[in-house]
Amino acid sequence: VSDHQAGADGARREPTRTPVPLPTTASWSDPHFQPAAQHPEFVERLIALLFVAGLGSFCAFGAAYWQNWAPWALGLCFGAGLFLVGTGITAWGKYLMPRGPFVEERHVLQSATEDVDAFTNALVERGGTPMKRRKVLGGLLGAGMGVFSITALFPLLRSLGPLPGNTLATTDWKPGTYLVDQMGKRISIYAYAVGSYVTVFPEGWQDKDRGQAVDQTMLVHLQADGPIEGMPAGRSTWTPSGYVAYSKICTHAGCPVGLYERELELLICPCHQSMFKLAEGAIPIFGPAPRPLPQLPLAVDEDGYLFAQAGYNQPVGPGYWERP
């Protein structure tokens, strides 16, 4: 570049070497172009064949989807379509497009006016021969990709599974459901020391997937007896003998809120460190959790076993669109 910089006298020097312009009239015999393109019509037909086959594969994929064919047939059609169209696009770029190497001498950044004119002329004229529009190939490619786009919408229509209904809003805790531990053993208020906790489930659900997923509840023996100070109004009968029960599913992202800090009387979520005050209706005092943990109203039967007065006071888990 230094050759072409302004001289010491400040006068602009002309380039010492004039760049060799690209051939203004390119032809298929030009060595700049791919030898395989000596017969462009043949190559064009070959690529068209690939596109047609790809289009057919996508159509076959659509038909296979509606006809509920085997997954391997779906995959085969889909994969073949992508492969054929991709091969066609690659061949198009490789055989029907100008290929280098183009060698040009380096020149000053600003070209001389005549160079610009010559380049413009060359570009305009050169564009005539090798870069012609191919409407058939373009159309076929467009059609193939169009069918592909439509089939990509199919999963939205059927493959997302059944709608959740109101299962997100309800659990298996019903009025009168007994609390049991992991082994199915009922919870006696006399059996657990103050400061201990146990994960409980509704009786009959402790060994079921749904029970372990949405019904899991943290039962904490918070104090020996008496009403718990700080509980929200109307919940004085929910905590017999100092036992409190909250959903174990975090209201932020659904992680198991299993960290019980005894002296601080906190439940902590291990995922994002949300903290819930056990004695105050599990209100969140730190972290991203937006709502208190749902509370399970407890009661004691005549033999001292804990059961649920009712279901949770609100839907468990993180928020969702239609949360009531």
Place this chain on the structure above:
Amino acid sequence: VGAAVLGVTVVLGLLSFSGVAGAAAHKGTPPKVAKHVIPPSHPPYLQFNSGTADSSQRLFGKNGQLLSYGNKWVTYYLPQMLVTGDWCKAKSAKSCTPDLLISLGHQLYQQNCEACHGVHANGVSSQINGYVAYPSLLGLGPATYDFWIESGRMPAASTPLTQPMRRPARLDHLQALALSAYLTNLPGSSATPYIPKVANLAGANLSDGAALFAMNCAACHTITGDGDALAYSTFAPSLRDIPATQVAEALRTGPANMPVFSGNLTDGQLRDVVAYVTEKIQHPQNPGGLGLGGIGPVAEGFVGLALGVGLLALVGFWIGDRS
């Protein structure tokens, strides 16, 4: 295509919305609620052999004092029961009584504990960071005293601002037993749990212990037992290098913020957990050769990125160089 996607989404949203309206009405007859709950005289549902004095083997002294209780898995002893004969022989035969141990404990209490916990060991009302800074020591049970002293957390050199940390023990084993005996013997202070000694750790069911550990301990101490941070500057300490007795004591007493595992953990299960902690957690196998401290996916991901991707980058440069 965009309009189609939007349309389908709206339709799906409407469909799911229509299914949610209205909460489900619960049915079923609730059990009869007790107005005054009185424990039956023979509670069949209480969990025997789970850390309380309701155990199958109990030993009473001449004056009717419960000296030890337990079963074939764990035996819980009064501190006096754990003093070995050697200490007794060093004293004159006449004075070799439990009272001597208690008076030694009284001296140690006056030297080490009284300044903070008070002359009567009933604590000093003072709060630091929401804690009762100098709690009452009455009625906690020998296992609590023994755990705090033998783990070196007490006596503390200064007022712990957050959470006392495990250190080399200030008092030796005998002194810890003497202090425990003294505190247990204070008026109105007799309480369980006694100091647990786990029997035949080799016979424990390690897979049950692993399941119990994953269910009850790993939430705070992490699955590798290395501990983790909790709220308000508290933390779950590492479980490495903790003797079996202290693991059992911590489970049964719930030191500081740890929950109490009593009633929800039988002595058989306690032995399984203690065996899992002392044999597996404290002797981790690292088949990959590099445990990285077992502190979780952040450290492992960092090393994976730095070493793995760095190595791949070097290979990439090398290939690029050759071509």
